[in-house]
Amino acid sequence: MKIDKLSIIIPAYNEGGTIHLILNKIKAVELMDNIQKEIIIVDDCSRDNTEQAVAAYRDENPDLNIRYFKHPVNKGKGAALHTGIAQATGDYTIIQDADLEYDPEEYNDLLKPICKGFADVVYGSRFMGSNPHRILFFWHTIGNRWLTFLSNMLSNLNLTDMETCYKLFDTKLLQSLNLREKRFGFEPEVTIKMSRIPQIRIYEVGISYYGRTYEEGKKIGWKDGFRAIYCILKYGLFTGK
Template sequence: MKEENVDEKAFEAGKGSKISILLPTYNERENLPIIVWLIVKYMTESDNAFEIIVIDDGSPDGTLDVAKELQKIYGEEKIVLRPREKKLGLGTAYIHGMKSATGDFILIMDADLSHHPKFIPQFIAKQRENDYDVVSGTRYMGDGGVYGWDFKRKLVSRGANFLTQLLLRPGASDLTGSFRLYKKPVLEKLVQSCVSKGYVFQMEMVIRARQFNYSIGEVPISFVDRVYGESKLGGSEIFQFVKALLYLFATT
């Protein structure tokens, strides 16, 4: 039975709800104007109030300067800047961004155009269907898929997902993606409970959601490899993933 918590009362992402969109960035000066324009377009069409919180981790390419220009264009209520001096990990970026979030829901997505904002209205509709605590984008159900990856990258992703499904049975089909909609108090609790950083963090979020009996809905998405810049996934991230997988298997 789901734990009772006054702060986690049921509410739906219908009209009248506000959605805070967290955009952690590092060297995304080319992508940021495009992703912001697309978010504004689809959020305006969805008829939900929203804000975009940009958490830049000291990008040397001038991403923050671009964000400041976007703030001038769209206004300080729509574009909220919460920069940090250096890269400190995804988990701490979410905590940093959540401190400024004023929405009932928080949507997390990548700023590199791999997550298309056209799916956001589907996330909102899915949440409304069954008052889900979490709605996660999935590349591995329905017409979801991955585009622009070579065979090795696809093999790593599929292999990581398969191993996690086998060992942890998380109740969700895509564990390493980061395109998700959360009820704000649910995300706060999940982030506080997670111990992982970087690439592994997204997987642990789903495992902890299962541990707390939170409900998870899924929306098939098309994941497109980043248009500009370089991928941040390397050998060290894969090693950390396997290490964290074994830790979660032993402790959850």
């Protein structure tokens, strides 16, 4: 399958100190088959210098296709993704957190099943493959696996990592969904709603994971886990439209 452009959506909140690092990594990646990159940064009303950092980076890299949007009030990661999805013009769209937990060098690994004509959606799993994974929180890992298991039960999928950031979608299919979750409930909602598209082809590939501690800036907490359970039940058991 021929892909001309990949939209990379970056939800950002108080990432002024590191966002240039992830942009450097994205810039350095040469996508297979000469696929072009569209970088969509959605600043969810950061209180630091994120806006200034992005502006400076864009001025220094005029050849890089960076589009910047800012929410006037903080709405949550899911809301930032909604904004980015609506603005995406690429054939396919991938989600990239502004931190350094996920490696853009692996974009091509996710693109391969698409370009070979096998997949419409590809998830990057932190729990499969031989790539490096930082060892962090036991209960966080158990929570992720349990949420994936519950999601699989109600979506009839066999994913190993539903909560992964790296999700690569056919842009038109993604934009066709009525997505409602404003925070981290985005992950189970988009997974369950995508699974219900007739003849959808979902693949999974192993990726590396360079996780952050809470002291280093990790933002997801136990409240988000309970919200994820609610969303899985809401969209899995009921229509949840």
